[in-house]
Amino acid sequence: MKRTKRAAIAALILPVIAASAAQADDTPVAPEVLVSAGIEPLPTKQVASSFTIVTAEDIAIFQYRDVVDALKSVPGLHVVQSGSRGSQTSIFTRGASSNQTLVMINGLPVNDPASPGGAANLANIPLDNVERIEVVRGPQSALYGSQAMGGVVNIITRSGGAEPRSTLRVEGGTLGTLNTYASTGGAAGDVDYFLSLSREDTNGSDVTPARLRDARGKEKDGNEIVSASGRIGARLNEHLSASAFVQYTASDTDIDDDGATAGFVPVFQNFDSTYKSKRLLTSGEIAGSFLDGRWRPRFSVGVTQYKSELSDNPDPGGSIYLADVEYKGRTLQARFENALDIHPQHLLTFGGSYTRDDYESNGLRDFGGFTVTSTSDADTDAFAIYAADHMTFGERFFATVSLHHDMPDDMKNHTSYTIAPGYYHSETDTRLTASYGTGFKTPSLYQRYGSEFSAFLGFPAGQYTGNPNLKPEMSRGWEVGVEQGLAGGKVRAGATWFESRVKDAIEIIFDPITGDSTAANLQRFDVKGLESFVEINPTAQLTARIDYTWMSLDTNTPAVVGALTRRPRHEIGLTTSWRPWDGTIFSANVQWVDPDRDIPRDGFGFYVYPSPYTVVNVAASHRLTESVQLTARINNLLDKTYEPAHGLEAPGIEALAGVTLTF
Helix, strand or coil: HHHHHHHHHHHHHHHHHHCCCCCCCCCCCCCCCEEHCCCCCCHHHHHHCCEEEEEEHHHHHHCCEEHHHHHHHCCEEEEEEECCCCCCCEEEEECCCHHEEEEECCCEEECCCCCCCCCCCHHEECCCCCEEEEEEEECCCCHHHHCEEEEEEEECCCCCCCCCCCEEEEECCCCEEEEEEEEEEEEEECCEEEEEEEEEEEECCCCCCCCCCHCCCCCCCCEEEEEEEEEEEEEEECCCCEEEEEEEEEEECCCCCCCCCCCCEEEEECCCCCEEEEEEEEEEEEEECCCCCCCCEEEEEEEEEEEEEECCCCCCCCCCCEEEEEEEEEEEEEEEEEEEEEEEEEEEEEEEEEEEEEEEEEEEECCCCCCEEEEEEEEEEEEEEEEEEEEEEEEEEEEEEEEEEEECCCCCCCCEEEEEEEECCCCCCCEEEEEEEEEEECCCHHHHCCEEEEEECCEEEEEEEEECCCCEEEEEEEEEEEEEEHHHEEEEEEEEEEEEEEEEEEEEEEECCCCCCEEEEEEEEEEEEEEEEEEEEEEEEEEEEEEEEEEEEEEEHHHHHCCCCCCCCCCCCEEEEEECCCEEEEEEEEEEECCCCCCCCCCCCCCCCCCCEEEEEEEEEEEECCCCEEEEEEECCCCCCCEEEECCCCCCCCEEEEEEEEE
């Protein structure tokens, strides 16, 4: 029997074995809600789509440093950081491309319209003000429109508590790392607030593996991220409340951009290559409650602005390449949404939105006589209307039907839908779910209107011209899942089988005769897979969870083969924590990844098959007093050498220690 079949069968059997090992109990479980279930939060027991919630407690226990760390343990997701901390980071959800997952902060999209595919860069999203991260997998366009065809990541920030509270934290360690953080939050009457400021700075390690370094030897690729955010909320009267949020993030990252010597010898270790980015997010909303609370309207507006700079100067004895390119992007979104209790068994939600994306790039890259000049400037508008009905039938059956009608600029209108029924048997804590839905993604501004001109020693050598006639990328998918709680919630196991088909996916095509290139709808591929888990909480002091994801991609289109990279067939994640006594927590996070294939950075071969790798992170914290807490963690405990993206090496072992003051 093939290894993939054995692994899939084992993952299906594993929850069953765990289920038969314990007896059911009627102990009640505290209710939870999923904010990203639609316009209004829904109880998690009534959500049929697959989801994962990373809470503030999880972030503290495992001492995740940024969103990238927090998402690596989420089943069905593969997070790839192309270099040092702070460098471009992509997310692949159930085989979908990195630009097919919608990333939001408090429901506001942060996918960058200035990136070639319109994807979000997760690297520069800090955790200093995050309350929880919600991940919903599978087609979600019926709820969120374009870019949600693979799934949704919603990062929800903190609000002020009833009593004023301030925190100071300092952390230092190997690789020249120094991290600082400060926050304060509270409430005064009908007004609450939360403010935070953080800085992360590290000298880093060489992201270029030893086999690709030149005679100059090892270097340090560092990173600095500064972030400031603030949220304020107020109850205006018995019917209205309002809130506003602002976040500014700036990063400066060393990247080893590929280069060449004057003799056209490849140079992968680029000492002078940097990537700087800035993001400013501002949003506000006003919410109401009328008709004895049965009608809850909300109006919100938000603007996210991006500015990125790619810089590279010639290195003495190294690369002669030169780069000076600036990218600017902006997303404006306004929404008017409503929740209406039309019947005790029907929650009707409906609304409309307007989104405007702007994109601009200018500058040039000089590859030793071969120059590429960026001259792009484009914008697009999109309107959408949407509605959903969440239904409950007695205390066991539930279902959500969602429709989303998108009206993008200069493209055909498109309607997405999702049908997601489920069944929850509270006496045995058994949950059965299913969903079927469609998704779509409009082409990015670069794919439609981008422009780059190439020349060799002053002579024209080709041009990239966007294709305004591109069709949206389309998908349809379904899933079925079962989840079983046992021993009064001390054991929980589950498995979800999913399948989806993506068509009209966009690729860049190149004409070898003219040197010109453009974007075209080429791909069609099928994805199927299994997500399973077992969670054990034998005592209040000890928890453990193991997740296994198996995924297979199938295509008959030759052009797709090189594109479907960085989708591991197997991933296993283990998280565990132990509280031996009050105020002390030990935790561990283990990941085993079996990559399928990747594109070689050194250009030798069409694609490569990297070796599996295991990463072990451990952490500990101890509260000395009510106001003082000590923390320590070791990343990559086994000092494994591995490359998340081929030719770009992750840091080796790293140790950090810190102190947190709360008052």
